[in-house]
Every structure is written in C-alpha cells, then in structure tokens.
Amino acid sequence: xxxxxxxxxxxxxxxxxxxxxxxxxxxxxxxxxxxxxxxxxxxxxxxxxxxxxxxxxxxxxxxxxxxxxxxxxxxxxxxxxxxxxxxxxxxxxxxxxxxxxxxxxxxxxxxxxxxxxxxxxxxxxxxxxxxxxxxxxxxxxxxxxxxxxxxxxxxxxxxxxxxxxxxxxxxxxxxxxxxxxxxxxxxxxxxxxxxxxxxxxxxxxxxxxxxxxx
Amino acid sequence: xxxxxxxxxxxxxxxxxxxxxxxxxxxxxxxxxxxxxxxxxxxxxxxxxxxxxxxxxxxxxxxxxxxxxxxxxxxxxxxxxxxxxxxxxxxxxxxxxxxxxxxxxxxxxxxxxxxxxxxxxxxxxxxxxxxxxxxxxxxxxxxxxxxxxxxxxxxxxxxxxxxxxxxxxxxxxxxxxxxxxxxxxxxxxxxxxxxxxxxxxxxxxxxxxxxxxx
Numbered sequence: 558x559x560x561x562x563x564x565x566x567x568x569x570x571x572x573x574x575x576x577x578x579x580x581x582x583x584x585x586x587x588x589x590x591x592x593x594x595x596x597x598x599x600x601x602x603x604x605x606x607x608x609x610x611x612x613x614x615x616x617x618x619x620x621x622x623x624x625x626x627x628x629x630x631x632x633x634x635x636x637x638x639x640x641x642x643x644x645x646x647x648x649x650x651x652x653x654x655x656x657x658x659x660x661x662x663x664x665x666x667x668x669x670x671x672x673x674x675x676x677x678x679x680x681x682x683x684x685x686x687x688x689x690x691x692x693x694x695x696x697x698x699x700x701x702x703x704x705x706x707x708x709x710x711x712x713x714x715x716x717x718x719x720x721x722x723x724x725x726x727x728x729x730x731x732x733x734x735x736x737x738x739x740x741x742x743x744x745x746x747x748x749x750x751x752x753x754x755x756x757x758x759x760x761x762x763x764x765x766x767x768x769x770x771x
Numbered sequence: 772x773x774x775x776x777x778x779x780x781x782x783x784x785x786x787x788x789x790x791x792x793x794x795x796x797x798x799x800x801x802x803x804x805x806x807x808x809x810x811x812x813x814x815x816x817x818x819x820x821x822x823x824x825x826x827x828x829x830x831x832x833x834x835x836x837x838x839x840x841x842x843x844x845x846x847x848x849x850x851x852x853x854x855x856x857x858x859x860x861x862x863x864x865x866x867x868x869x870x871x872x873x874x875x876x877x878x879x880x881x882x883x884x885x886x887x888x889x890x891x892x893x894x895x896x897x898x899x900x901x902x903x904x905x906x907x908x909x910x911x912x913x914x915x916x917x918x919x920x921x922x923x924x925x926x927x928x929x930x931x932x933x934x935x936x937x938x939x940x941x942x943x944x945x946x947x948x949x950x951x952x953x954x955x956x957x958x959x960x961x962x963x964x965x966x967x968x969x970x971x972x973x974x975x976x977x978x979x980x981x982x983x984x985x
Contacts, residue, residue, distance in 0.1 A: 672900060673887040686886060687973065689924040689982055690906065710903040712926050717978075761901065764931075768903055 560587035560744045563639030565630070565647035566594050570601020572645035572666055575733035576740070577608045585737055586744040591637035593630060595649055611637065617649055627655040634659075641743070643736070644698060652700060661750045661760050663698040666736045668728045670694060670710055675703035680725040683715065690714055691724070693732045695739045697750065697760060706759045708748065709739045711771050731771055738769035774801035774958045777853030779844070779861035780808050784815020786859035786880055789947035790954070791822045799951055800958040805851035807844060809863055825851065831863055841869040848873075855957070857950070858912060866914060875964045875974050877912040880950045882942045884908060884924055889917035894939040897929065904928055905938070907946045909953040911964065911974060920973045922962065923953045925985050945985055952983035 564573050573592060579585035592605035592612045605612045613633050620626035626649075634642060635658065644651075644665040656663060669679035671694040674686070683691040692712040699705035711731050715724065742748035742764070751761045778787050787806060793799035806819035806826045819826045827847050834840035848856060849872065858865075858879040870877055883893035885908040888900070897905040906926040913919035925945050929938065956962035956978070965975045 670884060670887065670902070670904060672902075673884065687921050687975065688884070688886075689921060690884060690926055692904065707901050707903055712904055759901065 558586070558744060558746075560585075560740060561638050561640045562587050562589045562740075563634040563637060563642045564589055564592045564605075565642065565644050566592060566599050566601040567596055567648040568599055568601060568646045570599065570604050570645055571729060572643070572732060572736055573601050574604050575737055576643065576645070577604070577610075579737045579741070585741045587641075587740060590639050591634060593633060595647070601645070623652060624654050627652060631655055631658040641740075643740070645736075650700075650702060651698060656698060656700065661697055661752065664695060664708065664736075664739070665698045665703065665705070666693060666695050666732050667703045668693045668725065668732060669703075670712065671696060671703055671707065675701075678721075679703075680728060681721045684719065684721055684724060688715060691728070693728055693735055695735055697762075699759075706750075706762060708762045709735055709742075709768050711735050711769075734771035735769065738771055742769065772800075772958065772960075774799075774954060775852050775854045776801050776803045776954075777848040777851060777856045778803055778806045778819075779856065779858050780806060780813050780815040781810055781862040782813055782815060782860045784813065784818050784859055785943060786857070786946060786950055787815050788818050789951055790857065790859070791818070791824075793951040793955070799955045801855075801954060804853050805848060807847060809861070815859070837866060838868050841866060845869055845872040855954075857954070859950075864914075864916060865912060870912060870914065875911055875966065878922065878950075878953070879910055879912045879917065879919070880946050881908045881910065881917045882939065882946060883917075884926065885910060885917055885921065889915075892935075893917075894942060895935045898933065898935055898938060902929060905942070907942055907949055909949055911976075913973075920964075920976060922976045923949055923956075923982050925949050925983075948985035949983065952985055956983065 589610050595617050597614045602612050615629050617626045642659050642663040670692040674682040695709045696707045697705040747765045749763050753760050803824050808828050809831050811828045816826050829843050831840045856873050856877040884906040888896040909923045910921045911919040961979045963977050967974050
C-alpha cells in the first residue's frame with residue numbers, strides 16, 4: 558500500500574530529501590502528505606516546498622507545555638491523513654501524547670548501532686569512545702531516547718582518517734539507504750510490526766526475507 | 772617479541788584453548804606462562820594441564836577482601852614472568868590494585884559490540900533488545916565493567932533462528948579468531964598502545980595496517 562507519510566524535521570532534512578528522491582525514482586511507494594518543522598529556519602522546509610509538499614511550522618517554544626505542542630502536531634498530521642510518521646532529524650522527544658495517536662507507526666533513524674550512543678551527536682560519541690564499528694539504526698519510536706524496537710541496522714567501519722564530520726557524512730549515506738529500504742519494505746509488506754505480546758515486551762519487527770543490507 | 776601470557780579463567784576456558792591451539796599452530800608468537808582460575812572447578816584448568824601449562828587456583832572467597840585477592844594474583848603472575856594478561860571468561864571485576872601491576876597490558880574479550888551490552892550474558896541481552904547486528908570486542912581492561920579502550924571489533928548478524936545458545940556459539944568462533952588476531956598483532960608490533968595523553972583521555976590502540984576482519 559502507498560504509505561501516507563508525515564515527516565518531522567528540525568534541520569536541513571537530508572533524510573526527507575532521500576524520501577522525496579526515492580518516491581520520484583519509483584523505489585518507494587509513498588506520498589509525503591505533510592512536512593512539519595519545529596523551527597521556522599529549518600532548511601528542510603525549502604526542500605519540501607520545492608517538491609510541492611505542504612509544510613507547517615509548529616514551534617515548541619510557542620506552546621506552554623509539551624502536551625499542547627504535541628496535540629498541535631497530532632492535529633496537523635491527522636488532518637493531512639498521515640498514517641506513518643518519520644522523524645528525519647527531529648530534535649524533540651515525543652511522549653505518549655503524540656505516540657498514542659500513531660501506535661507503532663512512528664519511525665526514527667539514528668546514526669549509531671543502538672543501543673550504543675543514543676542521544677545527541679552519536680557520531681562524535683562513537684569517535685570519542687574509539688569503536689572500530691558503528692552504523693545506523695531505523696527503529697520505532699517509544700518514550701525512551703532512541704530506544705524503541707529496532708527495524709533495521711547497518712554497520713560502517715570507522716577509518717583512521719574519520720573526523721566527526723567525515724564519519725557523519727559517510728553515515729548519512731547509509732542512513733538514507735537504510736531508511737528508504739525500511740520504508741519500502743513496510744509499503745510492500747515485507748516488514749510488519751507485531752504488537753507487544755505482554756505489557757513488558759516490546760513490539761517486534763518481522764521481516765519476510767532478509768532485512769536490507771545497505 | 773614472544774608474548775609471555777598469564778591467562779585468567781573462571782570456566783571452561785575455550786578462549787584459552789584457542790590461544791593454546793594458535794601457539795601450537797605457529798600463528799601466535801606467545802607462551803602461556805600461567806593459567807589462574809578463581810574457582811577450583813573451572814574446566815579450563817584441565818585444558819591447561821593437558822597442554823603442560825602451570826596452573827593455579829586463587830579462590831576469591833578465601834580472601835577477606837578484594838585487595839588481598841588481587842595482590843595474590845599479581846604475585847603469582849609476576850613470579851611467572853607474565854607480561855600480558857588475558858581475561859578469558861574471568862568473571863571477577865579487577866581494580867586498580869591489579870591493573871596498576873600490568874598497566875595497559877590486561878586484555879579482555881567480550882561477546883558484544885561494546886559499549887552495547889556490557890556485563891553478564893551479553894548474548895541474551897542482545898537478543899532481548901532485538902538488535903540486528905551484534906559482534907565481539909577485544910579491549911584493554913580498566914576499572915569499568917567491559918569499558919576499557921577498544922583494540923578490535925568484529926560484527927555478526929543476528930539470524931531469525933538464533934536462540935541465546937546458538938548466538939553464543941556463533942559468537943564464540945568470532946571471539947576466538949578476534950582474540951588470536953589481536954594478540955598476534957601485539958606480538959608482531961602491528962598493534963601498539965599509546966598511553967593516554969591527559970588524565971581524562973583513554974589510551975589509544977594504533978594499528979599499522981587495517982585491524983583484523985574475522
């Protein structure tokens with residue numbers, strides 16, 4: 558089925574661009590119904606407008622609390638008929654207020670092999686730790702920071718020449734490919750999400766065939 | 772140079788066996804001077820004796836405190852002229868008392884891509900989390916749990932059929948290969964350790980050429 562995507566951004570939106578490019582190339586059966594930024598200066602808004610996508614700015618600073626901010630986001634995304642939400646460099650933690658509106662349908666991409674290096678600047682964290690292998694992770698969002706069930710992961714070897722920015726750039730290519738491959742698998746029913754069996758368990762990603770190697 | 776190894780074990784000592792096999796096969800320039808177990812029933816003691824290696828049992832329970840236990844270990848290992856110490860399934864945390872006797876010369880192998888899944892049963896932790904990729908790590912030991920500077924890492928994809936024991940078995944083969952490759956690189960001077968530049972920094976592993984892929 559064609560995914561009806563809402564994409565949340567805070568910055569340049571390079572993962573949004575990857576989605577738009579994949580849709581244009583026919584490799585992803587999806588439509589971006591709405592792009593929402595929580596900052597009016599998010600450069601990704603320009604990309605979205607250039608592609609003829611409806612955009613909105615919902616400044617978290619303008620809301621008195623997290624709950625009303627998230628209610629505003631939900632209202633916009635549901636009115637636009639979004640059924641899957643992609644966090645593409647969206648730098649706000651989402652709570653149950655938001656997540657319960659899209660149960661097990663909020664996806665995030667993170668530039669590390671989670672659970673290693675959650676949070677800000679995972680690339681710098683990985684370099685500082687001195688790992689030999691890092692990667693990126695596409696996962697369902699839950700209330701933890703970069704914590705939800707893993708949908709797909711891919712690895713990248715750290716090279717001696719890697720600075721933070723070189724590594725981030727190399728990871729970004731992997732992020733784009735892994736995010737597109739994962740969304741395409743959801744759209745074509747090769748990846749499905751089984752709800753948690755019990756209250757303690759987490760939902761499980763079920764792949765038909767092997768997860769993507771990118 | 773030929774590494775003079777002291778190997779500490781708590782259990783069956785399969786990594787000890789891998790070391791002994793690699794020495795016998797001529798792929799590792801080392802000599803195991805002493806194997807110490809902290810449990811008299813550690814099955815690895817039998818392997819060591821079968822290979823003609825001197826063994827000792829130092830039961831941590833027999834010592835009033837950690838310091839005297841570690842002093843006894845250091846006394847045995849230094850008397851046996853060990854210059855590198857390998858923790859091969861050794862299930863006790865070591866403190867500064869021990870580590871200061873062998874600065875940056877205590878090596879551990881851990882069945883995860885650290886810093887993910889430190890501590891006990893990393894394989895079960897990885898399965899429970901639902902990662903798609905895990906691996907193993909050879910690192911220098913510091914006072915944290917599975918925390919010291921990384922010397923080498925290798926990855927392993929988790930398969931749908933993996934149970935805890937299947938995954939542990941598949942990782943064990945990787946552990947053996949990575950540990951031997953790392954020790955061989957130290958012996959042949961392809962891997963050297965640079966001490967920490969400042970008090971805050973960690974020592975750094977410097978590879979001449981690429982780290983091993985196993």
